[in-house]
Amino acid sequence: MKKVIDFLWFLLIGGLLVSCDLFKSDELVEEETKSLVQVINENADLSMFKSAFERNPDLLDDLGDLTSEFTVFAPSNQAFEDFIESMEGVNSMSDLEDEVLLDFIEYHVISGTVLRLGDMVSGDSPATLLGEFINMVVNGNAVKLNDIADISSPDVEAENGVIHVIDAVLLPRAYLPLENEFMYKGERYSLGWGFYYNYGANSGYTNYDLIMTEVEENLNEVEETDDLLSDHFIYLWLESEGASFTEGRFEFNENGFDEGVEKFIYSGNVWLRGLEEEIEIDGGYVDIAIEGDIYTVTMELTLVNGEDLRAHISYPFKEQENEDGGSGEITNTGDDYQSDYNIYVEEVRFPVSQSNVIDYGDFDGSGYNIDIELFSRDPDAADLTGAHYFYIELFSESTEEFIDGEYVFDDTYTAGENHFGYSVFNINVNQGTENTLYINSGVINVSTSDNVLDITFELTDQYDRTITGLYQGDLNISKNSNRSKTAASIKSKLRVKNRFMKKSLFDQ
Numbered sequence: 001m002k003k004v005i006d007f008l009w010f011l012l013i014g015g016l017l018v019s020c021d022l023f024k025s026d027e028l029v030e031e032e033t034k035s036l037v038q039v040i041n042e043n044a045d046l047s048m049f050k051s052a053f054e055r056n057p058d059l060l061d062d063l064g065d066l067t068s069e070f071t072v073f074a075p076s077n078q079a080f081e082d083f084i085e086s087m088e089g090v091n092s093m094s095d096l097e098d099e100v101l102l103d104f105i106e107y108h109v110i111s112g113t114v115l116r117l118g119d120m121v122s123g124d125s126p127a128t129l130l131g132e133f134i135n136m137v138v139n140g141n142a143v144k145l146n147d148i149a150d151i152s153s154p155d156v157e158a159e160n161g162v163i164h165v166i167d168a169v170l171l172p173r174a175y176l177p178l179e180n181e182f183m184y185k186g187e188r189y190s191l192g193w194g195f196y197y198n199y200g201a202n203s204g205y206t207n208y209d210l211i212m213t214e215v216e217e218n219l220n221e222v223e224e225t226d227d228l229l230s231d232h233f234i235y236l237w238l239e240s241e242g243a244s245f246t247e248g249r250f251e252f253n254e255n256g257f258d259e260g261v262e263k264f265i266y267s268g269n270v271w272l273r274g275l276e277e278e279i280e281i282d283g284g285y286v287d288i289a290i291e292g293d294i295y296t297v298t299m300e301l302t303l304v305n306g307e308d309l310r311a312h313i314s315y316p317f318k319e320q321e322n323e324d325g326g327s328g329e330i331t332n333t334g335d336d337y338q339s340d341y342n343i344y345v346e347e348v349r350f351p352v353s354q355s356n357v358i359d360y361g362d363f364d365g366s367g368y369n370i371d372i373e374l375f376s377r378d379p380d381a382a383d384l385t386g387a388h389y390f391y392i393e394l395f396s397e398s399t400e401e402f403i404d405g406e407y408v409f410d411d412t413y414t415a416g417e418n419h420f421g422y423s424v425f426n427i428n429v430n431q432g433t434e435n436t437l438y439i440n441s442g443v444i445n446v447s448t449s450d451n452v453l454d455i456t457f458e459l460t461d462q463y464d465r466t467i468t469g470l471y472q473g474d475l476n477i478s479k480n481s482n483r484s485k486t487a488a489s490i491k492s493k494l495r496v497k498n499r500f501m502k503k504s505l506f507d508q
Helices: 002-022 036-042 044-054 057-063 077-086 098-106 494-500
Strands: 070-075 109-111 136-139 142-145 149-158 161-166 181-184 187-190 193-202 205-213 232-241 248-252 263-272 277-291 294-303 308-316 341-345 348-352 354-362 368-375 387-396 405-409 419-429 435-447 452-461 466-474 477-479
Touching (some): 036 044, 036 070, 036 161, 044 098, 044 161, 070 149, 232 248, 341 419, 435 466
Parallel strands (some): 070 161, 248 263, 405 419
Antiparallel strands (some): 136 142, 149 161, 248 277, 277 294, 294 308, 341 466, 354 368, 368 387, 435 452, 452 466
16 A cells, blocks of 8 residues: 555655746746946956946946957956046046046957957957957966966856956056156167256245256257257256256246246246157146156146146156356456447446347237347357456337337336347357356347447346446347247246257357
8 A cells, every 4th residue: 555655645746846847938048138338337356447448438338249259358446446546636437538538448358359367368469459469378287467466256147258357456558657668659668777966045036947858968069959968858947946956836927027926837848759740848847856866757748739648757857057047247358359349247338239129020910029149259250268258138119120229128028118038148168268147137228220230238147147248239130030929928948958969059
């Protein structure tokens, strides 16, 4: 009897099992198909990566396409937090522009292939959607990408690819930290040498010129622009309030003298020989830290052509001799000839005998501009030993013609009334004892009638010495078509060229 009962139970249970199997649906049997987007959405540790690619709808559509194949290196939330903390001025993902964020996300995606952990080989450099490559180093089951990121969770499968969770954000080339180099139009240029000129206090500021270049050259031997330095350089004219230079942040402000800022970039440029370009700086800032002779200089600048310039250099900067700035000691070496007209620095006489007037005409609608040059020698003569040179730039309030009369020093371009700006007195040029005196204040009276130049002046220089002078002579007028007159402050920036190029003003 017991055997019969056991048999009946066997039949009953078997029937139930068969019945249950018959009621199973295909939906319950098949696993759900998930795209890369769905897998990322379901991974709580990839929520920041998710928010990043969701800001790029086209990329979101691509990763959701089941007919395509991708390999995704997805930084974890911690990796993104470390990345944000490392970026200056970035506190959250929302601080990153969409275009920048797209660069980063595309650099983490390989299209057209499913690259699992077992497929990776040391030395492989697969191309990403950004068009740049990722370098791989494989050691057993450990993989390091670009020497900064480890794969922490490999081979997370999706229908249209595979995800590898990584512990650091990969940096595209354009966003890699700069180390003794600068970046322009996505290209990196090395900086291997830095030096400076200290021009001392002038008008309440100390002028410092920084030059950063690829290799060391002797600037005193530079003859032509094409011989300048190496393939590239960055030049900055900095002003720091007070009697000495101070480190810190310098923001571009060509009118800083008038606005009372403590320190600023007055001018600067970048030279790219390979591209045959020399481009002026038009904005941005530079941070300078000095420890001993080590200068750490980082900069974020914009140029007049709208391009950005990022740079970094940490180097023992060298101080160059400030030959054209002079020592402040006034001598009259080798100048014993007589002239009817003289310039006096305090009691020391410097005769002048020839003149030239460069007529620029209307200066961008701001006034009629002429430049007056006074020479103690014929500038074309072979022997210029002990020669002196005075240069002054005047702006008449009339745009139609130059008006004779009194001109007051004002180097804020454009001042709007009769004024003179950039002016300089070179003493004993080409003799090794040259001093360049920059005019800070004063009054000039000019008459240019009847083909005669009549000029008198009473000025002060950067050492607060009085400079007085008188000249009368034939008015030699030159129409100058070689220098650009497009920027309102360009003539004041000639001082940069004269100093940096180490050329005598006779060569201008």
